[in-house]
Amino acid sequence: MRDVIASDSPYSSEEREVLRRVAGILIPSSDEYGIPGADDDLIFARILMLATEQAESIKSGIDALNALAIERHDDSFPQLNETQQTGLLHDEANSGFLRQVIRCTATSYYQDGRVLESIDLKSTPPFPGGHEIEQGDWSLLDPVKARAPFYRSIKAVRNRNV
Amino acid sequence: MAEDAVDVLIIGAGASGAAIAWSLVDTRMHIVCLEQGDWMNPSEYPSAHMDWESRATEAFSISPNRRGHATDYPINESNSPIAVANFNAVGGATILYAGHFPRFHPSDFRVRTLDGVADDWPIDYETLAPYYDENDRMMGVSGLAGDPAYPPKPAIMPPLPLGRAGTKLAEGFNAMGWHWWPSDSAIASEPYDGRDKCINLGACTAGCAQGAKASTDITYWPHAIRAGVELRTRCRVREITVRKDGMAGGAIYYDADGVEREIAAEVVIVACNGVGTPRLLLNSKSNLFPDGLANSSGLVGRNLMFHPYSAIRGTFETDLDGAKGPGNCIWSQEFYETDTSRGFVRGFTYEIGRGRGPVNTAVDHMLSGKVAWGENHHRSYRSVVNRITGMVGICEDLPEEHNTVTLDPELKDSDGIPAPRIDYTLSENSRRMLDYSIARATEVLEAAGAIDVQSTAPIPHGGWHLMGTARMGTDPQQSVVNEWGRSHDVKNLFIVDGSIFVTSAGVNPTRTIQALALYVADSMKQRLANLFD
Ligand SMILES: Cc1cc2nc3c(=O)[nH]c(=O)nc-3n(C[C@H](O)[C@H](O)[C@H](O)COP(=O)(O)OP(=O)(O)OC[C@H]3O[C@@H](n4cnc5c(N)ncnc54)[C@H](O)[C@@H]3O)c2cc1C
Numbered sequence: 001m002r003d004v005i006a007s008d009s010p011y012s013s014e015e016r017e018v019l020r021r022v023a024g025i026l027i028p029s030s031d032e033y034g035i036p037g038a039d040d041d042l043i044f045a046r047i048l049m050l051a052t053e054q055a056e057s058i059k060s061g062i063d064a065l066n067a068l069a070i071e072r073h074d075d076s077f078p079q080l081n082e083t084q085q086t087g088l089l090h091d092e093a094n095s096g097f098l099r100q101v102i103r104c105t106a107t108s109y110y111q112d113g114r115v116l117e118s119i120d121l122k123s124t125p126p127f128p129g130g131h132e133i134e135q136g137d138w139s140l141l142d143p144v145k146a147r148a149p150f151y152r153s154i155k156a157v158r159n160r161n162v
Numbered sequence: 163m164a165e166d167a168v169d170v171l172i173i174g175a176g177a178s179g180a181a182i183a184w185s186l187v188d189t190r191m192h193i194v195c196l197e198q199g200d201w202m203n204p205s206e207y208p209s210a211h212m213d214w215e216s217r218a219t220e221a222f223s224i225s226p227n228r229r230g231h232a233t234d235y236p237i238n239e240s241n242s243p244i245a246v247a248n249f250n251a252v253g254g255a256t257i258l259y260a261g262h263f264p265r266f267h268p269s270d271f272r273v274r275t276l277d278g279v280a281d282d283w284p285i286d287y288e289t290l291a292p293y294y295d296e297n298d299r300m301m302g303v304s305g306l307a308g309d310p311a312y313p314p315k316p317a318i319m320p321p322l323p324l325g326r327a328g329t330k331l332a333e334g335f336n337a338m339g340w341h342w343w344p345s346d347s348a349i350a351s352e353p354y355d356g357r358d359k360c361i362n363l364g365a366c367t368a369g370c371a372q373g374a375k376a377s378t379d380i381t382y383w384p385h386a387i388r389a390g391v392e393l394r395t396r397c398r399v400r401e402i403t404v405r406k407d408g409m410a411g412g413a414i415y416y417d418a419d420g421v422e423r424e425i426a427a428e429v430v431i432v433a434c435n436g437v438g439t440p441r442l443l444l445n446s447k448s449n450l451f452p453d454g455l456a457n458s459s460g461l462v463g464r465n466l467m468f469h470p471y472s473a474i475r476g477t478f479e480t481d482l483d484g485a486k487g488p489g490n491c492i493w494s495q496e497f498y499e500t501d502t503s504r505g506f507v508r509g510f511t512y513e514i515g516r517g518r519g520p521v522n523t524a525v526d527h528m529l530s531g532k533v534a535w536g537e538n539h540h541r542s543y544r545s546v547v548n549r550i551t552g553m554v555g556i557c558e559d560l561p562e563e564h565n566t567v568t569l570d571p572e573l574k575d576s577d578g579i580p581a582p583r584i585d586y587t588l589s590e591n592s593r594r595m596l597d598y599s600i601a602r603a604t605e606v607l608e609a610a611g612a613i614d615v616q617s618t619a620p621i622p623h624g625g626w627h628l629m630g631t632a633r634m635g636t637d638p639q640q641s642v643v644n645e646w647g648r649s650h651d652v653k654n655l656f657i658v659d660g661s662i663f664v665t666s667a668g669v670n671p672t673r674t675i676q677a678l679a680l681y682v683a684d685s686m687k688q689r690l691a692n693l694f695d
Contacts (some may be wrong), residue, residue, distance in 0.1 A: 130361025
C-alpha cells in the first residue's frame, strides 16, 4: 500500500515523514483503549489521500515547519525529539497548516473500524446492519398530552390575500 | 420543429414533480417528465461505506457547488449569508432531505390578517387538508396523533424512538413547561408500501441506503411510472418555448450527450424548486416575454425565502445516541405563534436532532480547542463523543422583494445555460428571532443538564428550503401564479414547487409543497374542459 501511495502522492518521502510524525503526535496510540495512533499504516494512507486536495498549502506548511525546526533547534522536524516536535506544533496551533492536518487526521482516524469499535460504534459501515436505539421514556409526554390545543385560531378572520 | 409531442410536460422530478405526475396519471394523458439528474443507486449512498462521513461532504455534499456533478448547476451565492443546499436527481432534494415532515398551521396562511406583515395566501389550511392526508399516505409518515400545537391530523406509523437524546431533551422541555412532541417524519418506522423500516443508520441527509426515508424516487415515482408516466433522466431544460399565441409550446433541452432536443406539450408544469424554477423562467426569454416567461409582474425570482436556521448543541455528562438513529426525533412549537413581546413577529420551530458523527465531533472539537490533541486526546474526545445533542430553530423568513434569484451574467452550467445568482440579506426580524431561539434553546439544554452549550446562526450552508420566487395570488400584478398554480400570463403553464409559497411558515416546507402539487393537480383535473380559460 505504501508503494502505491508513494507513486501517486504529491508528497515526497521527506514530506510524508513529517506529516506522519505530526499525525502521530496529534492522535497517538493508546494502550488504555487498545487503539492505534494516526500514524498507523492504514490510517496514514487515508490521511495522505485526504491531504491531496490541499497539497500545495500543506506542502508549504511542511516547509515552514522544517524551517522553524532548523531556526529553533538546528535540525529538521523529523530529527527532533518528541518534546521538541510537540512544542513546535503548539506554537503552530493556530496556523492554517495545522488546522488542515488536524482535519485530515481526525477524518481518517475516526473512520477506522478499530477506532470506531472503541467508541461503541460498529467496525463496519452503518448499512446494512444498522443500529439499535432505545425507545426512551414516553411517559415524559404525559404533561404535554394534557395541554389544551394552543394553535392560533383563524376562525372569523377575513382573508387579505395578494 | 419538435421531435416529440406530449400532452403534459413536467420539468423536474423532485418532491413536487413526482407528486403531480402521479396525481395526473388518472387523466390518461401522455405525461413526460424531464429531469436533469440520474436515478440514484442506494448502494452508493455513504452509509454503505466505512468513510460515510467523508462521502457525505464530497459526492453527497448538500452544496451543488461543492459536489460539482455533471448533473448539478453552479450557483453564485457570494452575496448571501446562507448558501443553497439541493440535490439534482430523480427524487430531487428529497434524496438528501432529513424527512422532517411538519404541516403548516392554519395561521400560516393568514399572516397579513393576523400579524400585519407579508401577505395572506389565496388558499387556506382547510383547502390543503385533504391533500396533506393524501400525500401522507403516499410518502408514509411516522408520528403521533394529538399534538396540541396542531389541528387534529392522522398518524400513519408509530413515531420514531425517543432514544436517549430525545428523553434527555424531553426532560428539559418539561422542566421549562414548554411544548414538545414526537416529530412527524417521512421515515418509515415500520415496513410501508414496499419499503423497509428505519434501522437507525444515522446518515439520513446523505441518502437512505435502507430505503426507509421517503425520497420520491422510491415513493411516488414507482407508482407513477407503473401507471404510465414517462420519466427521462439526464435531460436538462434550457428554456420553455412559446407559441405564437403566447401559450407555452414545450421545451428545449439537452440530453446526456449534450445534444439539443425539443419537445412540444399542451401543458407545461415547472417543478424545479425555488431556485431552479425562476432560473428556468428567466432563461425563457422571447419576443413576447422579453423579461422571462410568466414575469409580467416582475416578481419571478423575487421574495426568495430560505428559513434562517439557528443550531444549538449541548454536551452532557452521560452517553446519548451519538451517530446512531435518524436526525428526526422531537420538535417544539412553544414559540411558533406571534408574541410581539419577544421583539419579532411570527415564530419558529425547534427540531431536536440526536447526535453527531465521530468525525464531525472530532474535527469541530479539535479545531475549536475543546478536544485536546496529543497525549490527552483520547480521554478528552471520549468526554464529548456520543454526549452531544441539540436542536435547530427554523425561523419563519418573511418575503422581501430584494431577496432574489437572478441570472448570473457570467456563470454557466456544463451545457452553457446561464446559472442562478442569489442576493439575500438577513432581515432584522430574522436576526432577532435567531437570537431569541438561541437564548431559549440554551435554557432548555441547561435545564436538561448540558454542561457546555454552543450555537451558530444562521447556519451558513442551510439554504435547503427554497421558497417564494414565483408566488401565488389572485392579483396578477402581485403574484406569478393564480390560486391553483396556473401562470397569470401563460394559461397552459403551471408551477408546483416551493416557489409558489406566499410565506414560508416556521416549519420545513416539503409536506406543504407536495400537498400543493396534489391540490394543483386536482384543480387541473376538475377543469380539464376549460383549463385554459
Ligand atoms: C440537506 C437537505 C435537508 C432537507 N431537509 C428537509 C426536511 O427535513 N424537511 C423538509 O420538508 N424539507 C427538507 N429539505 C428540503 C426539501 O428537500 C425540498 O423542500 C424539496 O425537495 C423541494 O421539492 P421541489 O419539488 O420544489 O424541488 P426538488 O426536490 O429540489 O426537485 C427539483 C428537481 O428539478 C430538477 N431540475 C431543476 N432544473 C431543471 C432543469 N432546468 N431541467 C431539468 N430538471 C431540472 C432538479 O434536478 C431536481 O431534481 C431538505 C433539503 C436538503 C438539501
